[in-house]
Amino acid sequence: MIDHFGINCADLAASAAFYDKVLGVLGYSRQMDVEVAIGYGAGSPDFWIGVQPAEGPASGPNREIHVGFTAADAAAVRAFFEAATALGAEVLHEPRFFPEYHPSYYGAFVRDPDGNNVEAVCHMAQPGD
Known part of the structure; x- marks a missing residue:
């Protein structure tokens, strides 16, 4: 998880x-x-x-946390993103590859209702997924 x-x-x-x-x-x-x-x-x-950012939800005394949730594949990452944005979540990063982490790192980042940075990530995605 x-x-x-x-x-x-x-x-x-x-x-x-x-x-x-x-x-x-x-x-x-x-x-x-x-x-x-x-x-x-x-x-x-x-x-x-x-x-710690100078502005935004993470800048105050109650700093945001970041949690990366394991996704089975790139389709699950996209489903997470679609579900979150349908609920009004702020988009931090749309689903995409993050080669700065590693070549098959595919994730999407949003803010939850309390301002935390939550992500779904798959480590086995391939370009074209």
């Missing part, structure tokens, strides 16, 4: 130093670093920390 999740940090450098150390003793390490976000895990980035 849960593919990955992330939190926003007021000070990314301080949080990175913290998570590098505390997750390191548990056997986890940085799997990806995309400057504004760092993914930790053991083989794949399952937990992310990111820069």
Whole structure:
């Protein structure tokens, strides 16, 4: 069900130093670093920390969270997106490939009614799906 999740940090450098150390003793390490976000895990980035935005739902004291839900395939990602937008969800990213994550990463991102960033993701999609 849960593919990955992330939190926003007021000070990314301080949080990175913290998570590098505390997750390191548990056997986890940085799997990806995309400057504004760092993914930790053991083989794949399952937990992310990111820069807290200056504006919007994630900028206040109650920061948004990010949850990536596992989708069976690209069609399921599109169905998630269609269902969410039909309910009035704000679109963050329409369904597409995200090659900056990896070549077969296909996802869609929306805001839930509380302002959280929720995503459906499939890791096996191929161009043309």
